[in-house]
Amino acid sequence: MPEAIQQPQTLYDKVLQAHIIDERLDGTILLYIDRHLIHEVSSPQAFAGLKATGRRVRRPDYTLATVDHNIVTTSRKNFKNSKTFIKEESSRLQCLTLEENVKEFGIPFFGLGDKRQGIVHIIGPEQGFTLPGATLVCSDSHTSTHGAFGALAFGIGTSEAEHVLATQTLITRRNKNMRVLVDGDLPAGVSSKDVILHIIGHIGIAGGTGSVIEYCGSAIRGLSMEARMSICNMSIEAGARGGMIAPDEKTFDYVKGRPLAPKDLEWEMALKYWRTLYSDPGARYDVEVSIDAADIVPTVSWGTTAECVVPITGRVPDPETFLTKEKQESGRRMLEYMGLTAGTPMEDISIDKVFIGSCTNARLEDLRAAAQVVRGRKIAPNVKQALIVPGSGLVKRQAETEGLDQIFLDAGFEWREAGCSMCLGMNSDILSPRERCASTSNRNFEGRQGALGRTHLMSPMMAAAAAIIGKLADVRKFTDAAPASSSHIPAFKPLAVTPDIDDQISTEDRKREMIDDLPTDSKLDAKSFVKASNEVSAGLPKFTVYKGIAAPLERANIDTDAIISKQFLKGISRTGLGHGCFYALRFNEDGSEKDFVLNQEPYRRSKLLVVTGVNFGCGSSREHAPWALLDFGIKCIIAPSFADIFFNNAFKNGMLPIAITNQDDLEAIATEARAGREIEVDLPNQAINNASGSKICGFEVEEFRKYCLINGLDDIGLTMQMEDKISDFESRRSKETPWLVNSGFSKRKCGAIKEKPVKVPTTNRGEEVKEPLEW
Numbered sequence: 076m077p078e079a080i081q082q083p084q085t086l087y088d089k090v091l092q093a094h095i096i097d098e099r100l101d102g103t104i105l106l107y108i109d110r111h112l113i114h115e116v117s118s119p120q121a122f123a124g125l126k127a128t129g130r131r132v133r134r135p136d137y138t139l140a141t142v143d144h145n146i147v148t149t150s151r152k153n154f155k156n157s158k159t160f161i162k163e164e165s166s167r168l169q170c171l172t173l174e175e176n177v178k179e180f181g182i183p184f185f186g187l188g189d190k191r192q193g194i195v196h197i198i199g200p201e202q203g204f205t206l207p208g209a210t211l212v213c214s215d216s217h218t219s220t221h222g223a224f225g226a227l228a229f230g231i232g233t234s235e236a237e238h239v240l241a242t243q244t245l246i247t248r249r250n251k252n253m254r255v256l257v258d259g260d261l262p263a264g265v266s267s268k269d270v271i272l273h274i275i276g277h278i279g280i281a282g283g284t285g286s287v288i289e290y291c292g293s294a295i296r297g298l299s300m301e302a303r304m305s306i307c308n309m310s311i312e313a314g315a316r317g318g319m320i321a322p323d324e325k326t327f328d329y330v331k332g333r334p335l336a337p338k339d340l341e342w343e344m345a346l347k348y349w350r351t352l353y354s355d356p357g358a359r360y361d362v363e364v365s366i367d368a369a370d371i372v373p374t375v376s377w378g379t380t381a382e383c384v385v386p387i388t389g390r391v392p393d394p395e396t397f398l399t400k401e402k403q404e405s406g407r408r409m410l411e412y413m414g415l416t417a418g419t420p421m422e423d424i425s426i427d428k429v430f431i432g433s434c435t436n437a438r439l440e441d442l443r444a445a446a447q448v449v450r451g452r453k454i455a456p457n458v459k460q461a462l463i464v465p466g467s468g469l470v471k472r473q474a475e476t477e478g479l480d481q482i483f484l485d486a487g488f489e490w491r492e493a494g495c496s497m498c499l500g501m502n503s504d505i506l507s508p509r510e511r512c513a514s515t516s517n518r519n520f521e522g523r524q525g526a527l528g529r530t531h532l533m534s535p536m537m538a539a540a541a542a543i544i545g546k547l548a549d550v551r552k553f554t555d556a557a558p559a560s561s562s563h564i565p566a567f568k569p570l571a572v573t574p575d576i577d578d579q580i581s582t583e584d585r586k587r588e589m590i591d592d593l594p595t596d597s598k599l600d601a602k603s604f605v606k607a608s609n610e611v612s613a614g615l616p617k618f619t620v621y622k623g624i625a626a627p628l629e630r631a632n633i634d635t636d637a638i639i640s641k642q643f644l645k646g647i648s649r650t651g652l653g654h655g656c657f658y659a660l661r662f663n664e665d666g667s668e669k670d671f672v673l674n675q676e677p678y679r680r681s682k683l684l685v686v687t688g689v690n691f692g693c694g695s696s697r698e699h700a701p702w703a704l705l706d707f708g709i710k711c712i713i714a715p716s717f718a719d720i721f722f723n724n725a726f727k728n729g730m731l732p733i734a735i736t737n738q739d740d741l742e743a744i745a746t747e748a749r750a751g752r753e754i755e756v757d758l759p760n761q762a763i764n765n766a767s768g769s770k771i772c773g774f775e776v777e778e779f780r781k782y783c784l785i786n787g788l789d790d791i792g793l794t795m796q797m798e799d800k801i802s803d804f805e806s807r808r809s810k811e812t813p814w815l816v817n818s819g820f821s822k823r824k825c826g827a828i829k830e831k832p833v834k835v836p837t838t839n840r841g842e843e844v845k846e847p848l849e850w
């Protein structure tokens with residue numbers, strides 16, 4: 076037999092292939108996960124699930140937790156412990172819950188009192204936790220950030236996080252390969268944020284759906300690691316599962332010497348392997364996009380999705396010129412929400428607040444670039460608040476060492492502690508209704524930074540310029556600041572990377588090992604745990620045939636912030652979120668009901684949604700979205716397309732999302748919905764029928780997902796049956812890539828914990844399944 080010829084592979088193919096434990100004929104893959112990041116908002120329910128089922132964390136040493144979303148960013152000088160320091164009850168409960176959980180499961184943790192605390196996507200790379208060629212997940216959509224290292228990194232839901240905690244694996248599928256090539260030199264004043272906003276403006280917010288994007292070309296190679304992270308970070312804003320950049324010497328230099336980077340012999344071994352991580356010549360991509368770097372200019376958003384961008388020299392577009400009726404309608408709605416008039420020059424738009432921060436743009440280079448513009452200037456009198464929120468305690472410290480804090484303070488900015496802050500406004504850093512913000516964050520969804528707040532996305536240099544002018548401003552006019560593209564920024568000293576984390580933390584911190592640095596008096600009220608655990612073990616009913624009046628929802632790009640906004644993410648349970656479902660669409664500011672379809676008869680109690688616009692569930696990975704829909708009574712959603720993470724999350728909760736791509740079929744279903752007639756969704760037969768039982772159309776669903784839904788299966792139990800394969804994979808891996816095994820944070824303290832294999836898979840309600848599905 077002639078030897079099979081190895082097909083050229085993409086970077087994504089290579090990293091994926093190296094982590095496949097098992098692949099089924101229907102395309103379901105059991106993937107090994109090397110690194111798992113955790114934060115306080117999306118993890119309590121995952122830990123509650125573990126406790127309810129008596130499971131343990133398989134690899135605490137591959138896991139790293141921090142608090143970032145729901146915390147204050149004001150001074151922590153008086154911090155002693157979270158219990159007394161955090162005043163806001165829900166925030167305190169989430170932080171204490173995480174502290175309890177990391178303690179119970181032995182997970183490394185950077186708490187509020189730790190100088191290394193920060194936004195998950197900033198601390199991972201900073202610590203060397205993120206490594207080239209690794210698989211990395213977090214129940215957070217911006218996990219795509221870590222792809223800048225040539226890691227396969229993507230956001231997951233909370234149920235998937237529970238799966239990873241219990242098994243160190245994830246059930247997934249292959250994604251499409253997409254290549255975005257950016258060649259040429261970036262003009263002065265253009266940063267990597269402009270590059271990614273330009274790309275999303277070009278391909279659209281669903282342009283990457285189902286794909287992992289590989290960014291390449293000379294302009295990408297010319298960028299620093301931090302600038303590359305900003306690009307990969309926003310891959311999710313293009314709907315992509317992840318974004319990747321082939322690692323190169325810049326990557327290796329960045330990683331070398333980080334606290335968790337491989338050392339000595341293992342470093343050499345790793346380097347040899349990492350140098351093979353690139354797309355082979357002739358590798359096939361499903362989608363290819365080419366962009367000339369010279370065409371990219373400082374870019375700002377005008378609407379409420381990241382694709383609504385124009386050059387700063389442009390004008391607010393006129394929705395009447397948009398190509399489709401749907402786009403015209405959504406454009407009109409966006410202008411109304413944003414309080415803008417078509418034709419207004421972008422530079423004439425006054426702002427109220429400035430936010431420089433977030434996992435996209437709160438790294439050292441971002442702060443340096445903004446400081447370069449601000450130096451020696453004052454913020455405009457009309458700017459009510461200008462926040463600088465460093466991405467981590469270490470970024471903050473380094474910036475202070477360089478005197479950046481003083482530059483900002485002298486100009487009138489507030490200099491804060493690390494956290495997500497006004498990126499999503501879970502704390503008091505929010506916009507008041509109708510306030511307008513120049514923001515370096517990544518999402519401009521309605522209400523994201525505060526109810527009725529108006530967000531314009533831009534680069535740190537541009538946000539700094541806006542703060543000074545008091546309007547959206549073109550940073551290229553600040554000639555003395557000589558702003559240049561990120562690739563030129565290293566006029567500043569690079570971040571001092573010390574060989575050991577101990578050099579970066581105080582003597583007091585040094586005395587404590589990481590796992591021990593939890594406040595000792597942070598015992599959480601046991602009742603709240605029991606409550607959360609019970610809710611999980613209660614399980615889900617099976618999904619077979621479902622009949623009811625379907626509510627027509629005639630909108631595209633309904634994001635998960637719209638399904639459940641940030642003020643409802645503050646709990647630790649999966650239930651009780653129905654009231655918050657579509658809150659801003661259902662209620663006016665005074666609490667009265669809006670003219671929304673779910674407020675109208677006969678749709679108030681609809682169990683099915685028929686969405687006529689594309690990309691349902693885009694944006695954040697918050698599993699609170701399906702939890703809220705379920706609690707509201709909705710179990711099945713029919714739409715032309717779904718965002719990937721929402722799609723997975725829905726299945727994990729016993730819901731059925733159905734993608735109907737045929738326009739006529741969708742229209743036929745929508746007609747029934749508009750007429751207020753019932754429709755029937757028959758999962759075993761994969762059919763959608765009208766009220767009298769006649770088939771409207773069929774639908775696709777993967778065999779494995781269908782099986783799990785019909786049987787109400789707990790797929791963690793199924794995966795645990797694969798214990799032998801997982802262990803084999805781990806032992807092979809410890810020989811082939813020992814640096815991934817040996818550089819875990821708490822290796823000395825948390826060895827691998829072996830789960831006993833579960834013999835019979837159970838349903839979510841604990842019943843035995845008669846014929847267990849083979850992998």
Ligand SMILES: CC(C)[C@H](C(=O)O)[C@@H](O)C(=O)O
Nearest residue numbers: 116117215216217695696697
């Ligand atoms: C809370 C978390 C699940 C969420 C995400 O997934 O993105 C948040 O980080 C966000 O940016 O909206």
Ligand code: SF4
Nearest residue numbers: 217433434495498499
């Ligand atoms: S997008 Fe914002 S809220 Fe989400 S992780 Fe990043 S900084 Fe935090």
